[in-house]
Amino acid sequence: MRPVAIVGAGKTPFGVLADQDVLSLSLTACRQALADASVNPPDLEAFYLGNFASPGFTGQNHLAPFVSSSLGAPGIPATRFEAACASSGSAFFHAWSAVAAGIYDLVLVCGVEKMTSQSTPRVTEILAGAGDLTGEVRAGATFPALFAMIARRHMHVYGTTREHLAHVAVKNHAHGALNPEAHLRKRITLEQALAGRPVCDPLTIYDCSLVSDGAAAVVLAPLEHAARYSPRPLRVRGIAQTSDYLGLDRKEDITTFPAVAAAGRKAFEMAGVTAHDIDMAELHDCFTIAEVIALEDLGFCERGGGGPFSASGATALGGAIPVNTSGGLKSKGHPVGATGVAQLCELATQLRGQGAERQVMNASLALAENLGGSGATCVVTILESA
Amino acid sequence: MRPVAIVGAGKTPFGVLADQDVLSLSLTACRQALADASVNPPDLEAFYLGNFASPGFTGQNHLAPFVSSSLGAPGIPATRFEAACASSGSAFFHAWSAVAAGIYDLVLVCGVEKMTSQSTPRVTEILAGAGDLTGEVRAGATFPALFAMIARRHMHVYGTTREHLAHVAVKNHAHGALNPEAHLRKRITLEQALAGRPVCDPLTIYDCSLVSDGAAAVVLAPLEHAARYSPRPLRVRGIAQTSDYLGLDRKEDITTFPAVAAAGRKAFEMAGVTAHDIDMAELHDCFTIAEVIALEDLGFCERGGGGPFSASGATALGGAIPVNTSGGLKSKGHPVGATGVAQLCELATQLRGQGAERQVMNASLALAENLGGSGATCVVTILESA
Numbered sequence: 001m002r003p004v005a006i007v008g009a010g011k012t013p014f015g016v017l018a019d020q021d022v023l024s025l026s027l028t029a030c031r032q033a034l035a036d037a038s039v040n041p042p043d044l045e046a047f048y049l050g051n052f053a054s055p056g057f058t059g060q061n062h063l064a065p066f067v068s069s070s071l072g073a074p075g076i077p078a079t080r081f082e083a084a085c086a087s088s089g090s091a092f093f094h095a096w097s098a099v100a101a102g103i104y105d106l107v108l109v110c111g112v113e114k115m116t117s118q119s120t121p122r123v124t125e126i127l128a129g130a131g132d133l134t135g136e137v138r139a140g141a142t143f144p145a146l147f148a149m150i151a152r153r154h155m156h157v158y159g160t161t162r163e164h165l166a167h168v169a170v171k172n173h174a175h176g177a178l179n180p181e182a183h184l185r186k187r188i189t190l191e192q193a194l195a196g197r198p199v200c201d202p203l204t205i206y207d208c209s210l211v212s213d214g215a216a217a218v219v220l221a222p223l224e225h226a227a228r229y230s231p232r233p234l235r236v237r238g239i240a241q242t243s244d245y246l247g248l249d250r251k252e253d254i255t256t257f258p259a260v261a262a263a264g265r266k267a268f269e270m271a272g273v274t275a276h277d278i279d280m281a282e283l284h285d286c287f288t289i290a291e292v293i294a295l296e297d298l299g300f301c302e303r304g305g306g307g308p309f310s311a312s313g314a315t316a317l318g319g320a321i322p323v324n325t326s327g328g329l330k331s332k333g334h335p336v337g338a339t340g341v342a343q344l345c346e347l348a349t350q351l352r353g354q355g356a357e358r359q360v361m362n363a364s365l366a367l368a369e370n371l372g373g374s375g376a377t378c379v380v381t382i383l384e385s386a
Numbered sequence: 387m388r389p390v391a392i393v394g395a396g397k398t399p400f401g402v403l404a405d406q407d408v409l410s411l412s413l414t415a416c417r418q419a420l421a422d423a424s425v426n427p428p429d430l431e432a433f434y435l436g437n438f439a440s441p442g443f444t445g446q447n448h449l450a451p452f453v454s455s456s457l458g459a460p461g462i463p464a465t466r467f468e469a470a471c472a473s474s475g476s477a478f479f480h481a482w483s484a485v486a487a488g489i490y491d492l493v494l495v496c497g498v499e500k501m502t503s504q505s506t507p508r509v510t511e512i513l514a515g516a517g518d519l520t521g522e523v524r525a526g527a528t529f530p531a532l533f534a535m536i537a538r539r540h541m542h543v544y545g546t547t548r549e550h551l552a553h554v555a556v557k558n559h560a561h562g563a564l565n566p567e568a569h570l571r572k573r574i575t576l577e578q579a580l581a582g583r584p585v586c587d588p589l590t591i592y593d594c595s596l597v598s599d600g601a602a603a604v605v606l607a608p609l610e611h612a613a614r615y616s617p618r619p620l621r622v623r624g625i626a627q628t629s630d631y632l633g634l635d636r637k638e639d640i641t642t643f644p645a646v647a648a649a650g651r652k653a654f655e656m657a658g659v660t661a662h663d664i665d666m667a668e669l670h671d672c673f674t675i676a677e678v679i680a681l682e683d684l685g686f687c688e689r690g691g692g693g694p695f696s697a698s699g700a701t702a703l704g705g706a707i708p709v710n711t712s713g714g715l716k717s718k719g720h721p722v723g724a725t726g727v728a729q730l731c732e733l734a735t736q737l738r739g740q741g742a743e744r745q746v747m748n749a750s751l752a753l754a755e756n757l758g759g760s761g762a763t764c765v766v767t768i769l770e771s772a
Binding site: 001021023047052053055056058059060061062063064065066068069070074075076077078079080081082083084090093094097098100101102103125126128129130131132133134241242243244245246250258259262372373376377 | 387407409433438439441442444445446447448449450451452454455456460461462463464465466467468469470476479480483484487488489511512514515516517518519520627628629630631632636644645648758759762763
C-alpha cells in the first residue's frame, strides 16, 4: 500500500439552499475540488459518491454517473456508497483503498445531501431508515430518541449532566459563528442551551444537529504525485472503516460505540500516533452526547470523562484539543451524505492554515470521525500536512 | 493485481416471497455462499452489499452493517453500493478490486432487493429514480417508455421487428422453465409473445422483466488460496465497470450503449479473449431490446444484427452462444439489486457443470453483463473454470 494524499478540496456552504438541487450541489463541490487540484474532469479515473437518502429526499437515485457524466467525466467507474451518516466517509475509505493499492492514480470523492425539499416533513422517518426498522424503529424509537436513551444511560453510569452536554452545544455554536459557510452562525449561552425546547428528554433542540443541504468533495492521488496538483497536499496517515449491529438492543453497553473505538485504534495504529498527537479533530456531533462519547472512545479523555472534559474548555479553540472548529454538525450543519467529506475539508482548511478566525495554531495532524446510525458504521481518518 | 476467484456462491429462489424481508433474503443467500466455501462469518474481512432501493421499497436503509452483523461478522467494513440495476455488479467490481489489489484475502458480496411489499404500487416510480428526474422522467418517460423508444429507433435504423424481440422472450421463458429457482417458469409461444398485453408500444408484457424478491451472494478470495475453500473455484478473467449519461437525451445514438461496449472491450482485453471464446452469457434483459443491443455491443453479432441473430436460435440452449440460460431477468426474475450477483451465480452453475437440464456442455468461459438504468452504468465480468 502506497501513501495517498488529498490534493484538492471544495465544498458548498451548508444551509437551506432553495435554489440548489442534489445535482447542482454535487457539481459545485466537485468543480471547486478539481479547481483546487488543477485537475480536468477527463483526467479522473474513478468517481466515489457518498449519499444517504437522495431517493427518499428528492426521488433521484443512480446519482454517481449522473454527477460524474454531468461534470464531464463520462465512462469512468462511478459508484454511490451508502452507509447512513457515514456515507461519504465510506466513499472516501474505498477511494483511499483503491489509490493506496495502486488501482488508480487520480480519483474524485464527493458527498452530498439535499434534505430541505418537499420531503422535509418526512425527514425523521427517512433518517430512521438508518436504524433497525424491524426492532427499535418499529417500537417508535427515532434517532433523537435513541440518542436520548444513550445520553440518559451515560448520565446514570458516569454522572454526565445536562450542563456538560450544553457546553458542547455552546462551543460548537461559537466555532460555527466563525465559519462563513456554516448553516447556523449563532452564538448561544449556556442558559439558552439549557432552556432549549425539549426534543426527547434529556436532549433539547440545542443538542441536535441541523437538517441541511450541502456537498463536499476531495481529490485523491498517490503522495508521490501530489506535488503535481497541490503545493499543500494532505497525507492520509491513518484510516479505518468499521461496523456494528444496527439496533441499540443488540449492544451490551450503549455508553460506548465499539465501532468508533475500533476504527480509532486501527487508524492510530496505521498512523503510528496516539490521540495525544492530534492537533484538532472533527467529531460526529449528530447529537451533543455523540461528541462526548467520541472523545472517550477515541482516547482524547478517559472513559466516562467526556462531559467534564468538554465543560473544561479543552475542546474549544485555544484548548488542548479543539474539536469541531467548523461548528460541527450542530452549527455548520449536517447534510447527511456530505458530512464525512466535509469533515475532511475542515481538516484541510486547518492543516493548510486557512482557518482565519477559527485557525488552530500550528496544526499539523488532524482527525475526523464520521458515524453512521447509532454506531453501526464508523470511519476514522487521520490527515497530516505533507 | 493478483488473480481472484469466486470460491462460493448461493442464492434464494426468485419470486414473490411474501414471508421473506430484505434482511432474511440477504442472510439466506449469504449463508449459502459461505457454506459453499466452507467459510465462517468471523473469517470475513469485508462485506459488499449491492442494493438499489431498499429504503424506497421497505424503508430500511443502512443495510450493509445490518446484514453483516446479523450474519455474525460485526466489525468489518460493511458498505452498500448503489448503481441502479447494476448495484451488485458494482459491489462485486469493488470487492474484486480490493482482493486483486491485496487489501483483503476473503470477502463476501451480496445483492438483494425486496420489491413486492406495501410499496409495490410505487415500483415504476421508484425504478424511475434511476433515470434523469430533471429531464426525461419529468417529461413522463419511465423505463418501459425509455426502452420502447430505444426499440422503436432500433427497428427504424436496423429493421428489427416485433418478432425478433418476441424470440428473445420465448427463448428466455423456455430457459427459465428449466430453472427450479426462476420466478416465472412458464413456456410461451411466439404467438403468445406477440399477442401480449401492450405496456409501451412496441413493447408488450412479454418484453418486460419481472418485479421480484430475491438475493444472491458470492465469496471472493485470491486464486492462490482458492483450493482451501472450493474444489471448483471460478477465476475472474476479466472485469470492468463503466458509466455514461443518465438521460437518453444526452446520447448521440440510442441504438447502442457506449458503457456496455466499453465495459466489454475492457473486460475482453483483461481476459485476453474475444466474444468468440465465450461459451455462455447472462445478458441484462431488463427488456428484450436490451438483450438484442447487448449482443451487438459486446460483439456476439454485428451491429444491428441482434434481432435476426436472436431469431436464428444462436442464443438458445444448443446454439452457438447460449444467452440467459437462467431464464434471464425476463423469466428468472429481476430483484434489481440482486441481479448482478445472481448472473454470476448462473455462470458458476454452468462452469461447475451443475446446470442439469439447462447445462451448456463443456462451458469453461462465461460472461455476465449487468446494466444500470438506460445504459448509465455497466459491469461486465468474465469467469473461467479455474
